[in-house]
Amino acid sequence: xxxxxxxxxxxxxxxxxxxxxxxxxxxxxxxxxxxGMVFTPGQFIELSVLGAGEAPFGxxxxxxxxxxFQSTVRRxxxxxxxxxxxxxxxxxxxxxxxxxxxxxPLKKHAGxxxxxxxxxxxxxxxxxxxFYLLDRRDEYGDITLLYGARTPQDRLYKHxxxxxxxxxxxxxxxxxxxxxxNWDGEAGYVSQLVEKLQLDPEKTSVxxxxxxxxxxxxxxxxxxxxxxxxxxxxxxxAHMKCGVGKCGxxxxxxxxxxxxxPVFTYGEVKQMQQFQDAI
Amino acid sequence: xxxxxxxxxxxxxxxxxxxxxxxxxxxxxxxxxxxxxKGDIFFREVSDVSQIVTDFGNxxxxxxxxxxxxKEVYFRYELTEEGPPEVSPPPAPEPFVLFHLRPxxxxxVECLDHFFIxxxxxxxxxxxxxQAATLIAxxxxxxxxxxxxxxxxxxxxxxxxxxxxxQLTLVDEKYLVEVATDKGERIRALWEDLLETAPAxxxxxxxxxxxxxVRELFSSLQANMAAAVRRVSxxxxxxxxxxxxxxxCYSCGGCSFMCPVCTCFDVNDVKFDDNTxxxxxxxxxxxxxxxxxxxxGAIRGFETPYRARMYAFHKLGYDHVLERGRYGCVGxxxxxxxxxxxxxxxxxxxxxxxxxxxxxxxxQKS
Numbered sequence: 001x002x003x004x005x006x007x008x009x010x011x012x013x014x015x016x017x018x019x020x021x022x023x024x025x026x027x028x029x030x031x032x033x034x035x036g037m038v039f040t041p042g043q044f045i046e047l048s049v050l051g052a053g054e055a056p057f058g059x060x061x062x063x064x065x066x067x068x069f070q071s072t073v074r075r076x077x078x079x080x081x082x083x084x085x086x087x088x089x090x091x092x093x094x095x096x097x098x099x100x101x102x103x104x105p106l107k108k109h110a111g112x113x114x115x116x117x118x119x120x121x122x123x124x125x126x127x128x129x130x131f132y133l134l135d136r137r138d139e140y141g142d143i144t145l146l147y148g149a150r151t152p153q154d155r156l157y158k159h160x161x162x163x164x165x166x167x168x169x170x171x172x173x174x175x176x177x178x179x180x181x182n183w184d185g186e187a188g189y190v191s192q193l194v195e196k197l198q199l200d201p202e203k204t205s206v207x208x209x210x211x212x213x214x215x216x217x218x219x220x221x222x223x224x225x226x227x228x229x230x231x232x233x234x235x236x237x238a239h240m241k242c243g244v245g246k247c248g249x250x251x252x253x254x255x256x257x258x259x260x261x262p263v264f265t266y267g268e269v270k271q272m273q274q275f276q277d278a279i
Numbered sequence: 280x281x282x283x284x285x286x287x288x289x290x291x292x293x294x295x296x297x298x299x300x301x302x303x304x305x306x307x308x309x310x311x312x313x314x315x316x317k318g319d320i321f322f323r324e325v326s327d328v329s330q331i332v333t334d335f336g337n338x339x340x341x342x343x344x345x346x347x348x349x350k351e352v353y354f355r356y357e358l359t360e361e362g363p364p365e366v367s368p369p370p371a372p373e374p375f376v377l378f379h380l381r382p383x384x385x386x387x388v389e390c391l392d393h394f395f396i397x398x399x400x401x402x403x404x405x406x407x408x409x410q411a412a413t414l415i416a417x418x419x420x421x422x423x424x425x426x427x428x429x430x431x432x433x434x435x436x437x438x439x440x441x442x443x444x445x446q447l448t449l450v451d452e453k454y455l456v457e458v459a460t461d462k463g464e465r466i467r468a469l470w471e472d473l474l475e476t477a478p479a480x481x482x483x484x485x486x487x488x489x490x491x492x493v494r495e496l497f498s499s500l501q502a503n504m505a506a507a508v509r510r511v512s513x514x515x516x517x518x519x520x521x522x523x524x525x526x527x528c529y530s531c532g533g534c535s536f537m538c539p540v541c542t543c544f545d546v547n548d549v550k551f552d553d554n555t556x557x558x559x560x561x562x563x564x565x566x567x568x569x570x571x572x573x574x575x576g577a578i579r580g581f582e583t584p585y586r587a588r589m590y591a592f593h594k595l596g597y598d599h600v601l602e603r604g605r606y607g608c609v610g611x612x613x614x615x616x617x618x619x620x621x622x623x624x625x626x627x628x629x630x631x632x633x634x635x636x637x638x639x640x641x642x643q644k645s
Contacts, residue, residue: 005400006353010363031363051366051550052358054558055574076574093363239573241546242402248543248565251589253597279518279585 036066040103041128048095060124060132090154119210148190201226229267341539387539426612431502507628513595525583527620532564
């Protein structure tokens with residue numbers, strides 16, 4: 001590691017898109033002389049507002065673009081970093097460190113059917129994976145994206161979801177927990193979408209990102225369909241302070257989420273969950 | 280940083296004063312134990328040999344704080360009208376001599392080297408300080424304090440086997456001076472006039488003396504750490520045991536702030552004014568209530584028993600023993616000195632090995 005790994009580089013905000021009441025997608029550009037954001041979907045970055053602090057966010061844009069990247073940030077009223085981030089304007093500079101972490105093993109799974117399952121704010125990193133897969137469409141089998149949100153308004157990247165729903169390149173299914181009168185799609189949990197899938201357990205790899213209440217029932221169904229723990233990958237989240245496995249904040253049992261993850265096989269996640277639940 | 284070779288020399292007991300005086304000729308900062316007005320021992324930069332004290336038990340604050348400071352600046356920043364903010368890293372640390380580390384501190388430095396340097400990625404801030412430091416250890420003839428239990432920790436004991444640049448051991452009226460590295464060689468050159476080649480008997484005598492100390496003098500505290508490591512690693516320590524340990528925990532964080540092996544830190548921004556400030560890292564402790572705080576300040580039910588286990592697992596769990604190259608405890612006894620609930624590492628080990636019989640039976644002070 002270099003000293004610069006604790007020092008942020010600076011990216012200029014090019015565009016801010018309002019996704020929902022609480023989420024904004026920031027498009028940021030790194031200077032031309034920067035080595036760029038060369039990343040694998042699933043990796044994360046630390047965004048910082050100088051004077052406020054630093055927090056980890058997933059990379060949501062296509063890995064094909066190295067000098068322009070996107071992150072979606074949810075604002076919490078008590079958010080030390082997210083509140084000032086949401087106040088930023090186009091043209092402002094944000095500090096960025098990364099990419100950090102391991103990312104999804106997409107290269108290893110070439111030739112497989114890929115099933116992507118996102119819940120709520122878990123969609124951003126899987127969106128990067130979708131871009132990656134579509135860029136190499138003929139290297140993979142079926143691509144399926146399942147997305148669950150609380151309400152139709154809470155859905156992120158509505159434009160992308162619309163495009164993907166009508167694309168012949170992948171299957172994209174959405175569901176909302178609570179539907180309203182304008183919603184003519186599915187209502188219910190993501191697990192209900194999974195039940196309807198026809199999977200080939202021999203050649204399917206599953207990437208998931210979402211809250212534990214989504215992941216555990218989904219895994220149960222997938223296991224019944226014949227998938228093993230080693231075929232299912234979960235993008236975990238934790239409040240990493242350093243992002244390089246030193247500060248200890250994301251440590252669960254023997255795993256540093258920032259260094260050994262944030263993508264783990266479900267087998268590893270199960271061990272970590274058991275450790276947490278033992279007390 | 281493994282020792283490549285150890286050359287042994289002999290020095291008269293009375294020459295220690297002269298040897299310390301010569302340290303100042305090196306032109307480096309000298310950090311040595313000093314006595315604060317109320318008697319506490321702190322390792323501070325000294326400008327004169329009269330400030331150095333050598334007759335003390337074990338300092339509450341480990342000299343390791345000069346390699347892994349409790350608070351360290353990442354960078355200072357200045358926001359600009361146009362263009363990206365300007366950030367400047369702190370200047371690289373100047374070389375310094377750390378005098379009178381005890382073998383437990385040397386062992387702790389070995390743990391930190393493993394964690395920060397050998398285990399990728401390298402922590403550059405630590406590495407810079409480590410490279411700037413020359414470590415002169417003073418081996419113990421007897422336990423430095425009644426809280427010492429270094430022989431219980433794998434590879435620990437009153438004499439350091441490796442990790443130092445120079446180590447002095449008092450054997451009768453002589454000092455055995457061991458020089459292990461190039462940095463140590465510079466110290467040897469400085470002490471040229473005071474040293475002569477050590478006879479083989481002196482080394483044998485020192486080894487016998489250390490063996491005697493381990494056998495006879497360190498008997499008051501028995502941590503039986505290997506057994507505790509097995510039980511903690513296998514996760515067979517029960518929830519009731521962690522609860523019993525947590526009952527004695529005030530979540531003050533003292534045991535990890537004083538621990539020379541603890542490494543966890545928090546990263547914060549400090550504003551000087553609207554446009555300038557700095558980012559610092561500060562020591563953090565898993566025993567504190569707010570340690571597992573997530574985004575937006577949420578704390579997901581990681582109660583004191585969980586955090587007590589986290590502390591023990593990070594130090595004794597086998598995966599972390601591998602990560603660090605040895606147990607995450609060097610037996611310095613500082614957790615015993617600082618814990619308000621009398622729940623130092625030996626007591627944790629004792630309970631982990633042998634769960635409390637009845638819930639109402641409070642563990643005794645070790």
